[in-house]
Amino acid sequence: MAKKVRTKSLFSSTPKEHIRQLVNWMSQGVYEKEQIIAVALLCAVAGENMFLLGPPGTAKSMVASRLKMVFKGGKSFDYLMSRFSTPDEIFGPISISRLKNDDRYERLTAGYLPEADVVFLDEIWKAGPSIQNTLLTVINEHIFHNGGQIMHTPMKVLIAASNELPAKDEGLEALWDRFLVRMVSNCIESDSSFFKMIKGSGVELSELSESLYITNELYSSWQNESKSVGIHDSVVDAIKNIRKSLAALEKEDGNKLRYYISDRRWRKAFRLMQTSAYLNGRRDINLSDYLLLVHSFWNEVECIPNIINAITSSISDITVRQLNKIDKLIRQAMTTQSQRPQPSPFGLNIEHNNFAEYDYFYYLVENYPGGEVYFSKWDYTSLNSNPRDGIMFFETKKKKNVIHALIPSKPFDSTANNVANLKKVRLQKCPNGVIIDGTPYAFRLKGDRQQASQVSFDNLPIYQRIPLIQDLFKTCVEEWEKSVASNWTDCDNIFLSPNDLALVNKMLKDVSEQIKTIEVKLNNVVMMLK
Template sequence: MSIEAQIRSMLKAMSEGIYEKEHILAMTLLSAIAGESVFLLGPPGTAKSLVARRLKLAFKDGNAFEYLMSRFSTPDEIFGPVSISLLKNEDKYERVVDGFLPTATVVFLDEIWKASPSIQNALLTAINERIFQNGRNTLSLPMKALIAASNELPAEDEGLEALWDRFLVRMVSNCIQTESTFYKMIHQKPNGDITMPIDLQITDELYEIWQKEIGKVTIPDDVCGAVTAIRKRLREETTKDGNKEMDYYVSDRRWKKCFHIMQTAAFLNGRKAIDLTDIPILFHCLWNTAEVIPTIIDIVAGSLTADLDKQMEKLQKEIDQAIKKKSQSVKNEEDTRSQPEQFLLVSYFYYSIRNFPQGKCLFYKADYNHVEVDKASEGILYRDEQKKAWVVHAIYTGAPFDYKIKNAQNVRKIKLQKCNGGIIIDKTPYAFERMMPLSMTSTSSDGVQGLFADDSFMEQSVADTALSTLQKDIIPGLARLQTLFAGSKHLFLSDNDKKIAKKYLDGCDKHIKELEVKIKNARQLL
């Protein structure tokens, strides 16, 4: 049986009779194999303790220790009572640890933030080094995972930051959301004890072998690039007004652990290298307060296409600069006013916009001289069913009122800016239909045709190069990403995680299509 098949079967057995908590179970199993601790945020009665009981089934001869903390909890209740006989007869201060945290495979501590400082200090050592100092003896702990829970996050300025930082995986455990699933839970008959087939359980020997293999999982450059994009965004968030620096703080230790848990995920999914499908695991590793969870999701999901977005941003700037330069040169030569006469008139008052994505589109001729080259001005786009076309009007003082706008549907505001040979609508340039072919357009004073005068060759080359980069590099790059996620059967990503990733890939696809239209239109204008 492959490792992937083994883990899949284990998760199926562990999830029996549990609803809408499969993802939490999967992440706790991943964390246990990676040797990391988990924090569950949620109200009482949402199966948080059940997760820990099920997790122990994954390990051969595994056992669990559970405890509900309070302000009055003592180390004796967590680590075992002091042996009175040893203290009396041999003058040794040692605890009787059997049945307590030092002998447990999986530990569950509810209301963790109510622990006393003495318990917290011992927990830090247990989590960090997997050891417990019992009198003069140092015990090596069999603990694979410590799962802590609370319905609140640690309060500020109470010295809990060090303990909070040790919980790499942080998840929200809510009540059942789907009605159909809720009634499945209601009608469910009591189950007997859930068992894990022996051939699926992880032995200590197998666990050690896996740890060595996990360390060999490679970290490719594209994953490093995504993490770099995340780190950059986190730094940007800390500088925004109203944000606290610690809300987006991730220590070097946590980053090291983040890569380790992604290596573990890749190994358990049968891969020898991390890939971008492991990045969404960081949804559950980087947030510090509940309020920043949506932002963290946006930052992590946005990193999947960060390289493509960076390339597109560069192309967009180059095209904008080329269009601005061309339009400015036309303005300087005072050709802008005479230029519209080259355009084809429709219904006596409109210029026809080429390649408008929603179909036939007309621009009101009288508005052209009221749109500027240097800055964007207000405009309106609406549907005229009589003309069976979209119509663009500029908004300015003294603009004629088109009575059709009053009852028009699909009306929206837009930004307009003049460019050579056409109009820029919401930052996308469009050429007007001309009365003659582009190659026969007006001639400048030195006898060189206007389209090719000055450095037009260079400007059009910019558009050609941009289109080539888009079609040869960016579009195939996104296609590879889409194929990677569509074909992934990642064991530790929930359906919601996959939907979020797909949403951001689809957003990148939309951006690419818009940029492609912009570049193709720019080629006609330059």
């Protein structure tokens, strides 16, 4: 079990308890916006930016105004953009006195974006090129060029909003890519919440407890400690899967960049997941943190269903592929068994084989752990699927290890045959080779003097295949159940919504049904063999 993360003794509560209380405080009198508020707080701690898509009157600006209040001494800046907005309105007016007296072109930034901790820009896509270019520098490097001096901006998060996405072919792609988290803010859906809202007389926020303020010291502590968070192997596998899925979607979409995720965006996404894991009290990123990427990787609204499907599928992809393979093995085993020719009544293999012959009388057993071993060509024809006794010995005259099948009516004379190191073995016939003491081995084929592998799985008789399939199935299910237990059982990620968890539950249900189906098939095969 992962160790719980606690802040240094200087701070009174765990990060998770602290964030949960802040989200509850910020959500007073607000309905169905708890996740947006929580994720906005996550973005602020991670130092990432957020875009809210939605119609007017859906509490988008409220998120930023309340977020500012949780930072001790925090400053905010909010502005409604238009086609006629100027840089002076965003970054501050030019200081006439400094220009006149000192010949310095500087802005008066107090009360404007360069000195704000939390920034909210409504209708951001209406900003002109001069504002956009300056914003890119502020977002990328957290610096503002004010005349001849460079200001380091304290901005923790920029929240932008609009009821539309950026127009294509207008040079907005770079700015759009800087918003790591993208969420949809809709009107209230639940009837009960809706009537509570319209009947309410407005809520005055209760006073925030002094201990809940995020001070600069606490903020720095959270940021620094979260950078040491690792990543679980299950998340690594999921990321590998989603990268392949997104590449396939992009290719299928005609390379329109609707499913393209830049390396910079991936790096920022990793930082977001680290922060989520830390604030949830974990030392490693797990799949619940990874699920947050459904709010990061879409570029157009119509792409959201495909992104959701790709991310949820990537979580179970390895298990599903293993289950599909096991299902195929079961079907192949039954098909091969029904099509395999039956042995002759005398147990002789009358089919021609492609085995390489040695000294006219022997086949070479491949990969035998005791070294090169030769099997009697004539004895092989007497074997069948029923185990029987045999002997292995070192033939001193020919200086090689040899295996013979024992003939019940004819005892083996070790003295007459010049043998040493005699030992008894159990022999059984299998396609392309022989089973020695329960382990299948292939004979070397004609024209192949290199070492060959052991008898392939496909060539084993069904009664030997099924136990192997059962072991594969058991291991697959155990690994899946372990992953579910560590990531989703009692999942309490404070940044996930019930809708997010519903996506996971559907995926878990689909995998569970597939497991049950294969289990029934496997049990039926076992019953048929009894």
